[in-house]
Amino acid sequence: MSTVAVRNPQNLHHPRPPAGPRVAPRRRLAVPVNVTVLRSGVPDAVPGRTIEVGQGGVGAVLAAELFPGELVGVEFRLPESGFVLAKARVCYQDRLRCGLQFLAIPADQREMLGAWALERPERNSQVVAAARSESAARVQRTETPLPKWLSDTPSVKTPPSKASSSKANISARYLRRKIVMVLAASIIVVGAVGWWRWEQGWQELESRLPGRSVEVTRPTVAVPQEVMLRLLVHKVEPRGGMKATGVAVLAAVIGRDGSVISLRPVSGSDVLTRAAMDALQWWKFEPYRQNGQAVDVETTLAIEFR
Secondary structure, rough: OOOEEEOOOOOOOOOOOOOOOOOOOEEEEOOEEEEEEEOEEEEEEEEEEEEEEEOOEEEEEEEOOOOOOEEEEEEEEEOOOEEEEEEEEEEEEOOOOEEEEEEEOOOHHHHHHHHHHOOOHHHHHHHHHHHHHHHHHHHHHOOOOHHHHHHHOOOOOOOHHHHHHHHHHHHHHHHHHHHHHHHHHHHHHHHHHHHHHHHHHHHHHHOOOOOOOOOOOOOOOEEOOHHHHEEEOOOOOOOOOOOOOEEEEEEEOOOOOOOEEEEEEEEEHHHHHHHHHHHHOOOOOOOOEEEEEOOOOEEEEEEEEO
């Protein structure tokens, strides 16, 4: 078994994906929040206060500056509900105000946030509902057939110029109503597709919740550590400054996308295995392929502390 040597690392590089759009409505809330960020290998707790909370993330004012793309831990309490503990990504930072998007959150906490946010719908939700009702009313009006006295040839002798103008006005109104109907149907279809994609994304995030033991039901392939280390593309070193020395051995399950989805201590002291797990959960590998198909991998990773 080969080992990976760690010599007091000083720099810690986090992946910095671009910030995504807000995927769920939020509700105003001002409660204490604690944000944990890992810098230079050392966890740093940043206190603050929430501004708004939703199923997809939280806006807050913090006592320190964060950077867009940083991965953090978020902890706060919903009034009369319970604690929320999740991993999030910094979407934006404006002075001391920042927006955090949840990346990994237990399903029960996600449902609690969704129910809590919908207890008092925001005014903009009421405006959207009113607009949809108006669009539906317009569609219904367009489906009503024209009166017989408009569709038939007029029996009253009307000057040719006035009759042509009346028919042109009726055609223009009918065309406008037809356009409104098509736009309303398009909005409904786009909203349904967006909701389906959002649900699929959350299910995928929950299945790859980092830092927790996950029961893997898909078949896995046993691969030696030496092979997996050659596929390593992103590495986070364990925090430096530790006086303890030794080797921490962990059993890991690597997903088909190359992310670490399960870690289990095999040998080593509690201090060393905990430090190794905090770092290994952020490692990223190229997908391991068997017969041209990406598969889940079981391997053993040894981290040596000197």
